[in-house]
Amino acid sequence: MQRRKFLATFALGIALAAVTGCGGQTEQAASKVIEVAVTPASPPNLFEENGKTQGLDFDLFDGYCKARGCTMNITAYDWQGMLGAVVSKKADVAFSGISITEPRQKVMDFSKPYMDNSWNLVSMKDRNIKLDNLDTLKNYSIGFPRGMAYMDFIKTELEPKGIYNVDQVKLYPSYNEALTDLQNGQVDMVFLDGTVASVYRKKLPIQDSYVWEGIDRLGFAFPKGSELRADFDKYLDELGPEKRQAIIDKWMK
Amino acid sequence: MALLEVKDLVKTYGDRNVLDGVSFVLGEGDAKVIMGPSGCGKSTLLRCLNRLIEPTSGAIIFDGQDVTRPDVDVRALRSRIGFVFQNFALYRHLSVLENVTLALTRLKHMPKREAEERALHELDRMDMAGKRDSYPAALSGGQSQRVAIARALAMDPRVLFFDEPTSALDPIMVREVVTLINRLYLDNVTILCVTHDLGLAKFISDRVVFLDRGKVYAEDRIENLLARESDPVIDEFFCGDG
Amino acid sequence: MTFVDILLVLLRGAGYTLLVTLCCSATGLVVGLGIAIARELGGSRLAWLLSAIVYVLRGIPMLVLLFLVFFGLPGIGIDVSPLPAMMLSLGLIAGAYLSEVFRGALSAVNANEVLAAQSMGFTRFQTLRLIKLPQMLRFAVPGMVNELTTVLKFSPFAYTVGIAEITKQAMALVATTMRGIEIYAAIGLLYFAIYRLLLFGVRLIEKHYNVPGFAQE
Numbered sequence A: 001m002q003r004r005k006f007l008a009t010f011a012l013g014i015a016l017a018a019v020t021g022c023g024g025q026t027e028q029a030a031s032k033v034i035e036v037a038v039t040p041a042s043p044p045n046l047f048e049e050n051g052k053t054q055g056l057d058f059d060l061f062d063g064y065c066k067a068r069g070c071t072m073n074i075t076a077y078d079w080q081g082m083l084g085a086v087v088s089k090k091a092d093v094a095f096s097g098i099s100i101t102e103p104r105q106k107v108m109d110f111s112k113p114y115m116d117n118s119w120n121l122v123s124m125k126d127r128n129i130k131l132d133n134l135d136t137l138k139n140y141s142i143g144f145p146r147g148m149a150y151m152d153f154i155k156t157e158l159e160p161k162g163i164y165n166v167d168q169v170k171l172y173p174s175y176n177e178a179l180t181d182l183q184n185g186q187v188d189m190v191f192l193d194g195t196v197a198s199v200y201r202k203k204l205p206i207q208d209s210y211v212w213e214g215i216d217r218l219g220f221a222f223p224k225g226s227e228l229r230a231d232f233d234k235y236l237d238e239l240g241p242e243k244r245q246a247i248i249d250k251w252m253k
Numbered sequence B: 001m002a003l004l005e006v007k008d009l010v011k012t013y014g015d016r017n018v019l020d021g022v023s024f025v026l027g028e029g030d031a032k033v034i035m036g037p038s039g040c041g042k043s044t045l046l047r048c049l050n051r052l053i054e055p056t057s058g059a060i061i062f063d064g065q066d067v068t069r070p071d072v073d074v075r076a077l078r079s080r081i082g083f084v085f086q087n088f089a090l091y092r093h094l095s096v097l098e099n100v101t102l103a104l105t106r107l108k109h110m111p112k113r114e115a116e117e118r119a120l121h122e123l124d125r126m127d128m129a130g131k132r133d134s135y136p137a138a139l140s141g142g143q144s145q146r147v148a149i150a151r152a153l154a155m156d157p158r159v160l161f162f163d164e165p166t167s168a169l170d171p172i173m174v175r176e177v178v179t180l181i182n183r184l185y186l187d188n189v190t191i192l193c194v195t196h197d198l199g200l201a202k203f204i205s206d207r208v209v210f211l212d213r214g215k216v217y218a219e220d221r222i223e224n225l226l227a228r229e230s231d232p233v234i235d236e237f238f239c240g241d242g
Numbered sequence C: 001m002t003f004v005d006i007l008l009v010l011l012r013g014a015g016y017t018l019l020v021t022l023c024c025s026a027t028g029l030v031v032g033l034g035i036a037i038a039r040e041l042g043g044s045r046l047a048w049l050l051s052a053i054v055y056v057l058r059g060i061p062m063l064v065l066l067f068l069v070f071f072g073l074p075g076i077g078i079d080v081s082p083l084p085a086m087m088l089s090l091g092l093i094a095g096a097y098l099s100e101v102f103r104g105a106l107s108a109v110n111a112n113e114v115l116a117a118q119s120m121g122f123t124r125f126q127t128l129r130l131i132k133l134p135q136m137l138r139f140a141v142p143g144m145v146n147e148l149t150t151v152l153k154f155s156p157f158a159y160t161v162g163i164a165e166i167t168k169q170a171m172a173l174v175a176t177t178m179r180g181i182e183i184y185a186a187i188g189l190l191y192f193a194i195y196r197l198l199l200f201g202v203r204l205i206e207k208h209y210n211v212p213g214f215a216q217e
Helices: A002-021 A056-068 A079-087 A102-107 A149-158 A175-184 A194-203 A227-239 A241-252 B042-049 B074-079 B096-106 B112-125 B141-154 B171-186 B198-204 B222-227 B232-239 C003-041 C044-059 C062-076 C082-107 C111-120 C124-139 C141-161 C166-177 C180-208
Strands: A032-038 A046-049 A052-054 A070-076 A108-110 A115-124 A142-145 A169-172 A189-193 A206-218 A221-223 B004-013 B016-026 B031-035 B057-062 B081-084 B159-163 B191-194 B207-212 B215-221
Touching: A032 A056, A032 A079, A046 A056, A046 C166, A052 A056, A056 A070, A056 A227, A056 A241, A079 A108, A079 A221, A079 C062, A079 C141, A102 A108, A102 A149, A115 A175, A115 A194, A142 A175, A169 A175, A175 A189, A175 A194, A175 C166, A175 C180, A189 A194, A194 A206, A194 A241, A221 A227, A227 A241, B004 B042, B016 B042, B016 B057, B031 B042, B031 B198, B042 B057, B042 B159, B042 B191, B074 B081, B074 C111, B081 B141, B081 C111, B096 B112, B096 B141, B096 C124, B112 B141, B141 B159, B141 B171, B171 B191, B171 B198, B191 B198, B198 B222, B207 B222, B207 B232, B215 B222, B215 B232, B222 B232, C003 C044, C003 C082, C003 C124, C003 C141, C003 C166, C003 C180, C044 C082, C062 C082, C062 C141, C082 C124, C082 C141, C111 C124, C124 C141, C141 C166, C141 C180, C166 C180
Parallel strands: A032 A070, A142 A169, A142 A189, B016 B215, B031 B191, B031 B207, B081 B159, B159 B191
Antiparallel strands: A046 A052, A108 A221, A115 A189, A115 A206, B004 B016, B004 B057, B207 B215
C-alpha cells in the first residue's frame, strides 16, 4: 500500500508539475508580448528551417513588432488549431498565408489584404495536363488540405455551375500529404495557392494546369474586436505599398 | 458462563429455512465438531456466528453479549474469532510472514518487530517458520492450511472456527493438518469445526453437533453417535455413501 | 540533410512527446483508480453516475473533447493551457478505459481472500487497500501497458493545441524539404524507440513489485 501511495503521489506530482511548469509562456515585464499562432508548413509565407520560424508573413509582422517595440511569442499549431486559436482568443494574431474568406470573416477579423494570391491547380509535368477551360475539369481528381478556402470555392462557385463536385475532392491533413499523393499518382491535381506553388515548383516537377487569378487575398487573422488589428492596418499604411511589395518579391522569386 | 451460546438460530433464503432453529453451547476450552449431510446448513451456521451472513432471527451470545443486535461492533467481534477456510484463502500477493503479520500491524496496530515475533511464534507452532519468505503459490495445500491456522492464531482469538479445513487436501496433507489441530485441541484451544471427515472429528473434538436440514438432530460424543445404528439419518450419513 | 540529420530535428519534439504521454498516462491512472475505488466504496447511485461518465468518455472522439476543452472552454471564461487540455481530454479518456480494465482486474481477485479479510475484522476500506487493490494492479498490468501505448499513439494530437512534439517537427520539416517518405519513416522509428523505452520502464517497475507465482491458480 505504501508503494501504491507512492505511485499515486508520483502520478499526481507529474500532473501538478506539468500544469505549473507548462502553465504558459513567461510574461516579460518590459515590452508587450504578442501571442502568435502559425502553421509552419506554408512556405514561403511561414515555415521553419533549422528551428527558426521565417517567411514572408513573419517578416511583415516582425517589422510591425520592431516598429511598436513588442515581442512575438510564437506557437506552432496544425492548420485548424491555428485558426481555432485565434477564434478562441488564445492567440492575438495568426498568420501563415491565410486567405480572407466570408465564413472566416464571420468568426475572426482580418487585416487589410497584404497580398494577392492566385490559386493554382498543379499536376505532374509528365502527365501534361493543361486545361484551357474548365469543361473537362470533372474528369480529374483534385486534392487539397482540410479547412482551406478551396472547399468553399468549389461549393459556392464550381458546384452550382456543374463544373466540379465536392464529392470528387480528396482531403489531406496538409499540403505535404497532398503532394505526396500527387507524386504517387493517387490524385490528378492539387490545389495550391500561388505562394505555395512558387516554392514547390522549385522542388518538384509540377506545372500549372489551370490558374485562377485575383480571387484570393491574404490577410493577417485577429480575434473578433481586436484592437491590434487596427494598429496593424495603420502599420501597413505606414510601410507603404512599395516596401511591402519588396518583401513579397524577396520571398516569391 | 459459556463462551458461545446459540439459541434458536434461523436463516431464511427466500422461502427456505437453511437454518431452522439451531441451538447449542460452546464452553471455553471446548472442542466441538459440526457434521451433517450436504445442505444441512453447517457452513451457513458458522458464517452466521461471525456475521459474515446475517441471521434472520435467533440469538448468538458471545462472551455474554448478544451479537445479533444491530449496534454490535462486528469488526471487533470478528477479530476475536479465528476463521480457517477450506481453500486456505491466503493473501497471494503477500509472503507467508506478511500474511500473518497483516492483521497484527493493521488491526492491532502492533509495531512491526513485535508483530513479526508473534507471527513467527505461531508459524513455528505450525512448523512453518522456515517458509516465512515464501509466497502462497509456492506452498502445498497442507502448508497453506498450516499458515492459515497460524494466521488465525496470531490474533489471539477466543475461539477458532474451521470450515472444512481438510476437504481440499490429499490424505497425506490431511494427516499433517489433523496432527496440528490435534495439538491445539490438546492445548485447550476453543474449537468449533465444520467437517465431514470422521477421522478429523475423532482427533480434535469431544462432541459432535449433528445437523440435519437446518436443525440440530443430535449432539453427543462421537462414539455414542456412531453406536446409534438404528437411527436412519445418522446411519445414512456415517455408513452410507457419505 | 542526411537521415541522421532528420532524426536529430525530429528528436527535438521527442521530449514533448514523452511529456505528453507520461502526463496523460498519469492522469489516466489517477482517474481510472479513482473511478475503480469510488465504485467499490460508493453506493449504487454513485456507481451509476460513474458508469454514465465512463460511457460518455469512451464514446467521444479524443480530438472532439480536446477541442471542446482547449477552444471551447475559453468561451465560458475558463482558459486552459495546452498540456492540461491534453490531460483533460486524452487523460480523462484513458482514465475511462483504465477504469474498465480495473473493473475486470478487480473481479479476478479471489473472493475467498476477501472473505478471509472480512472475517479477520478488516473494514471495507482496509480490504480494498490491503487486498483488492494490490492484486488488482498486478492483474491489470497488461491492460495498463495497452493503454499506455494507446496514449503514446494519440500524443500527436498535442500538435493541434500547439505542443511542439514529434509530428509538428515532422510537418515543418516536410514543408521545407519535401522528403516525405524518409521523414515519415524516421517518425515511425522514433515512436517505436519511445515505445520500447516506455516498455522498459514498465518492466522495471513490474520487476520491483513482482510476486512469484502470483497469477497461477
